[in-house]
Amino acid sequence: MIANTLTVLLVLAGLVFFAAGTAGLLRFPDVYSRLHALTKADNVGLGLVVLGLMFQASGPADILKLLLIWVLVLAAGTTAAHMVAQRTWTHGEFESDR
């Protein structure tokens, strides 16, 4: 019961971060601030969702898998953000971005 409540609360908190990140993606003016909103919100939001789901895991193996997913998304997201930012820095923004 407590585990379920914690799960719901943590996942909901994670969703708030996702919503904020999405709003930032849609509303912020340039690539850099959008990346900032997106990656930060996704990292924390996904962390909270993963934390919440850990209470539903059936064993340590599941918990490890969930953690692994989080770490991998962090690594992939960081690299992608870096590359998008670097491309924008050297080549300028896409026309359709403005």
Next chain:
Amino acid sequence: MSPPGAEWLPAGIAGLVGLSLAVAVLATAWPRQAHRIGLLGALAVTAWVLVLSAVFLNAGPDPETAATRVALGGWEAPLGLMLHLDGLSVTLLVLTAVVGLATSLYSLGYVHDRIERRQFWPLWLWLWAGLNMLFLSGDAFNLYITLEVVSLSAVALVAFTGTAAAVSGAVRYLLVNILGSLSFLMGVVLLFGEHGVLDLVLLEARTEAGPTERMAAVLMTAGLMLKAALFPLHVWLAPAHGSAPAPVSAVLSGLVVTGSFYLILRLWLGVFAPLATPAFGILVGLLGVGALVWGSLQALRAGRLKSIVAYSTVAQFGYLLVAFPLMLVDPGTWRVVVFFTVVHALAKASVFLAAGTLQHAAGHDRLADLGDVLRARPRMVFALGLAGVSLMGLPFTGGFIAKYLLLEAGLGTVLAGSVIGVLWVLAIAGGGLLAAAYVLRMVAPSFQRGRADAGETVSLWMDWVPLGLATVAALAGLAGTLTLNTLALTPGAP
């Protein structure tokens, strides 16, 4: 006591699939020897098909199912996949073997560049294996997969010369093929959703004329008509077939298109049989008349030899549509239709091969400037003429017997009091006249006076194979009774 050989039949059927696949895989993995593997493979597959059909004709089909069915991996339908051999598949397998062997021999001379040989042979052997599997498949979803094997390798063969015309034709051909496959697959999904089985025999036992069957019939037939280039869904054919290398054109016009048509026939003889109504038959027949007229007119105004041949495919397939309403009146007509397809495939392949030789010799295939080469190469003129005579349907050729039987069926409907039957009879007779006109266009320059210049030398294979295949096409009439009797060994065949 079953006749000799019957116990080997199932292993022989699965073995044919295995053999044609093994040849293709070997050529893929070892492209340096692909042409040698291809030649040996072609001979082996042809021999296997001939022995298999002899055993099948001797032993006869399983009396219970009226066909010989093989459960792959030992899993019977509905769980597993069944291979299905009956008179219809035997006929088309033999046709494929004959045209395939001729094309392989011809390609030995035609594709001689070292790098192109490495590209051509594996793709061609995959195409051949795909066709064999298509004719043997007895499962709706497996048919979709074999269709994809056939169409992807066919498109690759159209494109592999890498010229703008060829690649442009191939892109068009690929999009059409994917669309046709998806339409077919949607039909399969509908049937599976309603009946929960994929095996064609089981499906046939469960179908009745409901909304699912109607929609599935529309989707699957339209998809296959696209692939078979049946009028009015034929517009992709001339660019693809006309710009491909000669052996590829021969296989496309002779076998690939025939494969899709085979599937339409198979479905309407079995699963969709309850849906055929006279009004539907008349609609199809009218499309056939349109195909005959339009395709012939295009062939009459085309300026390139290969374009003429490509458009004549559109026209000749009109006969198959015209025959549809006749089938509804006299169900036995379907055997004549298959016989016609066989003769057409043989004749069409030899015309394309002959056109390839002439193009090689002259360096182009513009009809207006081909006279010199035609005059210097009587053997090619003879091959063109012999195959053309079969396409026209002059007496004593296979084409004559096929058209005679079609006309007879048409007259039968007229005598039975059908007014529209007059149109079918006129179309069949008129189509022959139009065919005579465009066939004469192809060979006419050789009768005019002028310079004779053999042009580039051609290899022995390219010189003799078209003539040999044309002779087979002309003599196919002798095998008419055998073919019709073989076809009678098909489940549910009237």
Next chain:
Amino acid sequence: MNGLLVLFDLVLLAGIVGVAWRCLASTDLFRAVVLFITFGLLLALAWVRLEAPDIALAEAAIGAGITGALLLVTLERLRSIMAERRSGRPHSPPPDPTGPHALLRALHDPLPEHRTFLPALTFALVVGGLLVTALWHQPQSVGLEPVVDAHMDVSGVDHPITAVLLNFRAYDTFLELAIVLIALLGAWSLGRHDLIPARPAPGPILPGTLRLLVPVAVVTGVYVLWAGSHAPGGAFQAGAILGAAGILLVLARPRQLPMAPGGPLRLGISAGVALFLLVGLYGLAAGHGFLGYAEAWAYPLIILIEVAATLSIALTLVALFVAGRPAGDDA
């Protein structure tokens, strides 16, 4: 709870259809491709809702991932071809729709886009409407679930989808491998490959991440392959994951693709099909039927085939990403 799920289904479907619509209506190719990748990921969610985790995995890895990478590299190639042409010789104009044979060509060729609106709309509405009608009139069929279930104990594996793919309908799966191979042969027949026109990313971040990700991808691929015998996963998903790792490696050094030796590469791409065929022919000779296994040997043979298939699929997907044939193949 049920009502919420229905609401979720409706929102998801609306999203899928909406994204597909925006993708097809887009005038910007890059935007269309990004929307298509989004479409694939949303589809994966739908497959989860339809209790098809295997398909969701495959859709995310193959449908969205690999297809997305192929589409993006195609756009980059088209862009660099165009740039080259613009700087070099004059651009040949697109085909002229009017001209001597305008009417005849209209039969062959697509009409101008603005003239296709009504016919296309009517056609699509009729086809869609008929489909929906047919679907709504379908009775519920039992399907093949009970039959498969009854044979699970003799299939050699514990996961029904793997049992269907590699035992009951192994012929389909074999031909599917063949189709992947034929697509590659087709792409190779068009010509030799050129370097991938990607802009190399300077700095240590990408190589560093790859050093981390590629081993993880290999482990994940092997895990997904192994899991396939009793849980969602299998050769195709594993092949796609390994293929993605290979594509990342290619992308990291676009200016210096490795010189692949012809012979071993050919063997690698055809290994899956070849081994599958050998096992199939052995089954025929041993009396279990073509592509059949003795019950005791089913599990090891299935695993053997899956390993070879995974390697071939991964290799073929990377080769399809690079497109043309490597110079080594002509030797």
Next chain:
Amino acid sequence: MNGLLETVAHTLAPGLLYPTGGAILFALGLYGLIRRHHLVLRILALNIMGSGVFMVLLGVAARGEGPPDPVAQALTLTGIVVAVSATAFALALVVHLTRLTGHAVMLPGPPDDDAPVEDISREEHHADGGPADRASSEDRPA
């Protein structure tokens, strides 16, 4: 009233909702295929049509109470792999076509009298090596 509610509830069951969505995707892809001329968009349209087919298949398999039909799911997996193969090949063709002609839209078929047809059986075409190297020197006459 009750009958109407029942119909709505029945329609919204996943086993009917998703097949309907699949039919819509199929029709949408068909529409896009006819409307759009750029070949990459046409390929996307065909992929969307294909996803529609898979959605119908999986939706139909999930109808009813029991576990979903594993055969339908296996068929879908096969279909997805076939689709990605065909897409990869189609994209390679489009790139090649663009390299030869400069545009990625459908060209008219060879008009009968002036289309160059490559004859690979003749020697002189191979002075420059294999078919691959011909790409830059060949173009379609406008």
